[in-house]
Each structure stands twice: as C-alpha cells, then as structure tokens.
Amino acid sequence: MSAKTTARPSARDRILAAADELFYEEGIHSVGIDRVIERAGVAKASLYNTFGSKDELVRTYLLSRKAAREAQIARKIARLATPRARLLAIFDVLGDVVADPEFRGCAFQRATAEAPAGGSIRQVCDGSRAWTRSLMVDLGRDAGVVDPQALAQQLLLLYDGALMGARLDRDPSTATAARTVAEGLIDAAIAQGRSGVDPS
C-alpha cells in the first residue's frame, strides 16, 4: 500500500494547481487568497503554512511555469539533430502554446505588468528570458553563425511579438508567421557564417 491508486494530491499541489489556473486566467491582483483556497479545497492555514505569503505563492507559480516551459522545449529539441532544426523547434513549441485554448499570453509578462519594479517576480521573469536567450545564442553558435547574440535578439523579437500578438489579437497564426520570418533570418545568418568561414 505504498500509495492509493487514486490518491488525492497533496494540499501543496492542489494549491499550486488552483493558483496556476486562477492567476494565469484572471491576473494576480484580481484573484484573492480566498478564491485560491476555495478552488483548491484547502484551508487557509494550509496555504500560509506551505507558502508563507501570497507573494511566495505567486513566485512559486511562476517558477513552475518556467520549469514546465523549459522542459517542453528541451523535450522537443532533444529529438532533433541540427542546430537549425532546434532553433525552429522553439517556434514550433510556441505554436503549440498559443494554439492552446487556455492560452492567455506570456505569464511572466503579465505578472510583471502588475508587480512592482524591483520585486522577486521580476527576477523570475528575467531568469526565464535569460534561459531562452542563452539557448538561442548557443544554438546559433552551434550553427556557425557569425554573431549569435544578434541572431538571438532578432529571434527573441519574433518570439515575444508572437506571444503578445497571439494574446491581444486572439490569433494563434502569429506563431507560424514568426516561424517563417525566423527561418529566413536563421538561414541568412548561417549562409553568412559559411561564406565568411570558407576562404574565397
């Protein structure tokens, strides 16, 4: 009897799941603690014993979103061989993300829109952006492009734009548009890298 087959998730997990749904759907300020504990089916003391404060709950919610996104990208990338295909796969994941009917935009960007400038929420957001950017830089370097930083900036531009556009226009086609433009930029950067490396 190590675990019941339909064991109820722990209070912590239920709180986090409820917080994820509510914060992402309606925003952080708009959702009170009472709504979270009601949806989680949990006592208020459980929430405060586990997380200490609403701020910490929000931080944990964002960290779990960050981990999930990074795992999703890493999983997709692992199956692909070339850096070029891997860079494009980032935009394929983006396409899946924005096509989800539950999609409501970038959770980090929305959270920072509500949070004070210097807080811990901003740090989580910065960490998430740094991860994506450095992945793009690494893959660009692997692909032999001359200036991987510049390519990464361009790709991040498209990535961010697609997230924002998909939400505000309720139009997931921004992701495929971003992928198309990204493909052109990647191929141009790779071609430039090759011509520079090969002596004329």
Next chain:
Amino acid sequence: MSAKTTARPSARDRILAAADELFYEEGIHSVGIDRVIERAGVAKASLYNTFGSKDELVRTYLLSRKAAREAQIARKIARLATPRARLLAIFDVLGDVVADPEFRGCAFQRATAEAPAGGSIRQVCDGSRAWTRSLMVDLGRDAGVVDPQALAQQLLLLYDGALMGARLDRDPSTATAARTVAEGLIDAAIAQGRSGVDPS
C-alpha cells in the same frame, strides 16, 4: 483677461495627468483613487463628478495614450514621401518611445494583463491595434506589395516584440533591431510586388 498667463490646468486635466503617471508607472490595480487625487491636488468628489468611476478614468487614460501615440506617428509620417519611408518611420517612433527613460512598456498590453477579458479596456486596446495594423496595411498596399496583410502581420510582430523586449530586458536596442529586420521584410515584399507586376 481671457485667461491668466499661468492658469492652473482644470481639475480634469490634472486628474488625467496624475492618472497617466501613476497607472503607467505602477499599474492600475496597484494605484488607488486616493493616490490619484493626492497627486492631482484635487478633491475626491471632483474625480467622481468628472469621470464617474475608476473604470471610466482608466478608459480615458488609455484613450489619451492612444490619441497621443497616433498623433506622434501621424506627425512623423506626414513629412515623408514614400510608403517605404513611412513604414520605417513607424519604427523610428518606436525607437523614440522605448528610449524614453519613463518607458515602461505598452500601456495597453499592461492594462489588459490586469483587466477582465470582456471589459472596455480590451476594446480600447483592440482599437489601438486595429489602427496600427490598418496603417501598416495601407502603407504596404501603397508600396505595391502583393500581400499587404501578411507584411503588416510580420511588421506588427516586430513592433510588439520590440515593445515587450525593451521593457522586460530594459534594453531599447530592440527597436533598432526591429527596424533592421523590418527593412529587410519591406524591401523583399516590395521587390516581390515589382517582379510580379512587371511581365517577365
């Protein structure tokens, strides 16, 4: 004595100015009515007599931002002759906007992150996006591109991405990067239009 030389702005104008500063800097939910009237130097009754509710004040704040942005772009564009130059001028204005030390991201995108899905705030945001998009479509058509809608979608992608990136990374160089990529896309679309129009 039509007006004193240093006439104090009306209560309405002072409220709107204070709301603009506070809502844009700190977010809508984070700023209470009391903070607004304190900064405006105004009685609470004046605010409610003039605007009726906080929601209406927020709506007016966003509409005034929308009008200011559109006027700024229209002014810049009026001096330029070709549709190509005008399209690029949109990104020049973007560069000015994100370089402002007071820049905190797109006011509409931040407001929609806090507001409920169906509300009036979303409508203002939709209106602002529709204006920008249709400007891009019109200029693209004037430039003779084959699919102005597709070009506009790509340019909007860059525009949104630059706004988001400049805020989250605190890096205004996204605007010039966006302009560079945009220039390539515009020229490619124009070239395609010409080759399609000219019989081979």
Next chain:
DNA sequence: GTGACAGTAGACAGATCTGTCTGGTACTGT
C-alpha cells in the same frame, strides 16, 4: 494507545479600496 503530523473550518484583526455625501470656498456672468 499515543504522539507527531498534516490538514480542515472559520472567526478575526487591520489595512485598503471604491464610491457617496455633507459642507464650505472662490470665481464668473449678469
């Protein structure tokens, strides 16, 4: 059985927020 542990239920304090209302002041046109 018993103690440790994880959790439930809900009252409560204290702060904050929107919106209303009363009462008073200063200017303006007639």
Next chain:
DNA sequence: ACAGTACCAGACAGATCTGTCTACTGTCAC
C-alpha cells in the same frame, strides 16, 4: 448683489484583501 459653477476637504459606509489564530479531525509509526 447674487445665482451658478467649479472646486476643495474629509468623514463615512460597505466591500474586500492579507495574514493570524484557535480548535478540531484523521492517519500513521511505534
């Protein structure tokens, strides 16, 4: 002179929010 308008100062009601606290329940190891 006087009515009307625009505005200021702030008390107040009622709702809502975070966070604390008390008291109770079920489960498991030993």
